[in-house]
Structures are given as C-alpha cells and as structure tokens.
Amino acid sequence: MSLVPAFEIGVWNAWIFILGLGLINYGLGFLIAKESMLSTWPDYSQKEQRLFGIFMVVWVAPWIYSIFLPLQLGSALFYPGLAIYLLGIVFLAIAVINHATTPMGKPVTKGLYSISRHPMNLSWFLAYIGTGIACASWIFLLCGILFIILGQILAVAEERGCLEEYGDAYREYMNKTPRWIGIQKS
Numbered sequence: 579m580s581l582v583p584a585f586e587i588g589v590w591n592a593w594i595f596i597l598g599l600g601l602i603n604y605g606l607g608f609l610i611a612k613e614s615m616l617s618t619w620p621d622y623s624q625k626e627q628r629l630f631g632i633f634m635v636v637w638v639a640p641w642i643y644s645i646f647l648p649l650q651l652g653s654a655l656f657y658p659g660l661a662i663y664l665l666g667i668v669f670l671a672i673a674v675i676n677h678a679t680t681p682m683g684k685p686v687t688k689g690l691y692s693i694s695r696h697p698m699n700l701s702w703f704l705a706y707i708g709t710g711i712a713c714a715s716w717i718f719l720l721c722g723i724l725f726i727i728l729g730q731i732l733a734v735a736e737e738r739g740c741l742e743e744y745g746d747a748y749r750e751y752m753n754k755t756p757r758w759i760g761i762q763k764s
Contacts, residue, residue, distance in 0.1 A: 592649060599670065620739030621739065663708025703722050
C-alpha cells in the first residue's frame with residue numbers, strides 16, 4: 579500500500595466489487611419483495627442527523643473512488659482480500675433475502691438476523707475491508723473502519739425506531755440477539 583492512492587480508470591478496477599454490492603443490496607431485495615425493502619428511517623436527533631450525513635459520505639465515497647482504483651491482480655493481497663469481500667457478499671445476500679422475505683409489520687429476526695441485529699452493516703464492512711485489501715488501498719480500509727464505527731453509533735437510533743414500530747416483539751428480539759456477530763449479549 580502506498581501513501582499516495584492510485585487513480586486510473588480501467589476495466590479491472592474496484593468498481594467491479596462495488597457493482598456486486600449494489601446489485602445484491604438493491605437488486606436482489608427488490609426482485610424478491612419490493613415493498614419490504616422500503617425501510618422507514620428512524621427519527622434521528624440533530625447529532626445523529628449529522629453523523630448520518632457523515633455515514634452516507636463514508637458509504638458513497640468508496641463507490642466513486644472505486645472507478646479509479648485498480649485491482650491488484652498479481653499481488654499477494656488480492657486473494658485474501660477477494661475472500662473477505664466474497665464473505666461479505668454472501669452475508670449481504672443472505673441478510674437481504676432474510677429482510678425481503680419477512681412479512682410487512684414484523685421485525686426481521688430470522689436467518690443472519692437471529693445471530694446479529696445488524697448483519698447488513700457487518701456485510702458492508704467485510705466487503706469494504708476485502709476491497710481495500712484486494713486493491714491495497716488504505717482509503718478503502720479507512721472507509722470500512724469508519725463505516726462500522728458510524729454504523730455502531732447509528733444502530734442505537736435504528737433500534738430505537740424499531741422499538742417504537744414493533745414494541746415488545748423487538749424488545750424480546752433485542753434481549754436474545756447480540757448487536758454484532760461474535761459479540762456476546764451482556
């Protein structure tokens with residue numbers, strides 16, 4: 579990884595990875611169940627609104643940067659990065675299917691949602707980190723880290739909104755399911 583990021587437009591750039599993320603996140607969900615993928619946004623406080631704005635920049639900026647970021651196909655980092663990215667893609671596909679097949683008016687609690695309350699955030703984090711490793715890009719790695727930190731902070735507002743919408747059913751879900759995979763419920 580060099581301190582100065584690579585900028586070159588090409589066919590074998592990181593946009594291929596980002597295209598996969600976008601197709602799964604948006605295309606798959608809408609193919610299965612259009613209405614269930616139209617989530618409502620929680621009522622954010624002013625501080626949360628500012629953090630959400632930063633979160634959106636951290637989420638979208640890598641999409642733009644990926645157009646100019648060449649994949650490091652011949653490097654030793656490419657295959658480990660690809661493996662982490664593919665793990666993120668598989669998790670994302672499962673989480674999107676779980677979300678899209680849950681009936682309207684019910685909290686999503688099945689599949690990956692039974693072991694983590696925010697599997698899509700974890701999926702995006704893995705995909706960004708994997709892309710950063712495969713492209714030897716510290717900028718992508720930084721975006722992945724910022725994404726998960728901001729996602730952790732904003733998860734509180736999302737859960738607050740789910741509690742308002744689903745009541746005791748969501749409270750029971752929160753009591754038995756950890757926020758993140760691998761982090762035990764306290």
